[in-house]
Amino acid sequence: MLLPLLLLCTPASPARTAAPRRSFVLGSSCGALLAGAAGRRAAARERAASALRSSVAAAVADDPALAGTLLRLAFHDATRRDGARGGADGSIRFELADAENVRLGPPLARVLELRRPVAADLSVADAVAVAGAAAVEAAGGPAIRIGLGRRDAAKATPPTLRRKIERPGDESRDVVSATMPQPGLSTVGVRRYFRRPGLALSDQEIVALMGAHTLGRHNSLLNMTKGCLRNLTRECLEDAPVRLPFANPDPDRFSSTYFRRLLEWDARRLERGDANLIPTDVTLVLDPGFRRHVEAFARSEPLFRACFARAYAKLVR
Numbered sequence: 638m639l640l641p642l643l644l645l646c647t648p649a650s651p652a653r654t655a656a657p658r659r660s661f662v663l664g665s666s667c668g669a670l671l672a673g674a675a676g677r678r679a680a681a682r683e684r685a686a687s688a689l690r691s692s693v694a695a696a697v698a699d700d701p702a703l704a705g706t707l708l709r710l711a712f713h714d715a716t717r718r719d720g721a722r723g724g725a726d727g728s729i730r731f732e733l734a735d736a737e738n739v740r741l742g743p744p745l746a747r748v749l750e751l752r753r754p755v756a757a758d759l760s761v762a763d764a765v766a767v768a769g770a771a772a773v774e775a776a777g778g779p780a781i782r783i784g785l786g787r788r789d790a791a792k793a794t795p796p797t798l799r800r801k802i803e804r805p806g807d808e809s810r811d812v813v814s815a816t817m818p819q820p821g822l823s824t825v826g827v828r829r830y831f832r833r834p835g836l837a838l839s840d841q842e843i844v845a846l847m848g849a850h851t852l853g854r855h856n857s858l859l860n861m862t863k864g865c866l867r868n869l870t871r872e873c874l875e876d877a878p879v880r881l882p883f884a885n886p887d888p889d890r891f892s893s894t895y896f897r898r899l900l901e902w903d904a905r906r907l908e909r910g911d912a913n914l915i916p917t918d919v920t921l922v923l924d925p926g927f928r929r930h931v932e933a934f935a936r937s938e939p940l941f942r943a944c945f946a947r948a949y950a951k952l953v954r
């Protein structure tokens with residue numbers, strides 16, 4: 638049953654699932670020794686990743702809300718890139734102070750703590766990407782195979798693109814200028830953001846990944862103090878008293894509810910409190926190219942799971 642679904646789930650370019658990030662041409666006995674050492678390191682990495690997956694599963698079982706935060710952490714580490722610069726490189730360690738990374742300190746600290754016993758064999762970048770995959774699985778989502786061997790960056794990836802993506806006549810919401818997506822991007826902006834060099838995601842992959850908002854919550858202004866409502870500081874956002882699920886009444890459980898809620902939103906069938914979508918979520922039903930995938934994922938949970946797994950592996954490659 639899985640095979641036809643995978644065939645329907647077609648990436649624009651293949652996800653990288655093999656482990657090595659670099660390859661060497663080896664022709665001598667010295668080469669054979671080096672190849673043996675590389676093989677041992679790769680095997681140690683695989684063991685470390687598997688141990689980390691088990692630790693993440695146990696941590697999510699204790700605290701189900703951790704799943705969404707770990708997935709968001711992996712997304713923010715991987716997507717902040719500019720062409721070949723950045724990507725899933727652990728640079729999130731140096732980017733926590735940036736506005737879009739509010740609340741990512743605790744999940745990063747958790748990943749670093751769980752990685753500690755295997756830190757010699759697993760880079761921070763690998764650990765963040767593996768933890769995101771393991772969190773999805775622990776929340777009832779698909780098992781996601783990802784390659785290993787990511788190198789850790791020594792500094793932050795710049796928050797702005799070297800060259801904005803814009804065309805004459807653009808509205809401001811169409812223009813992509815930052816290495817992270819802005820929640821107010823239009824359909825044009827969302828597609829440009831995820832299609833840009835380095836990410837190169839297809840419409841199907843974009844929609845599948847946005848389905849991540851089936852997990853987790855976002856801040857709301859409800860019950861905030863008057864002081865915070867007057868001046869919404871970082872502290873106010875870190876300690877927001879009310880966090881709302883995007884679309885899923887059980888935001889710690891991976892499912893395709895998000896897509897059904899989007900279609901209900903479009904049909905004006907949502908009641909107050911049924912969903913708390915952000916502008917980029919609804920771009921997915923406003924654009925015909927995105928919408929056909931929303932409809933397909935709303936109809937078929939297995940298709941969504943298969944496509945999400947492939948798209949995630951490509952995102953963190």
Ligand code: HEM
Nearest residue numbers: 705706708709712818819820846847849853854855856917
């Ligand atoms: C246009 C693209 C996207 C935008 C603008 C966006 C924006 C946001 C915002 C504003 C929040 C709320 C943060 C908070 O208040 O704590 C959020 C949460 C979240 N995002 Fe996204 N996001 C996007 C795509 C993605 C993707 C592709 C993934 C993963 C593959 C993802 C995973 C998550 C998760 C799991 C949460 C919940 C985190 C939690 O429970 O703490 N997002 N996102």
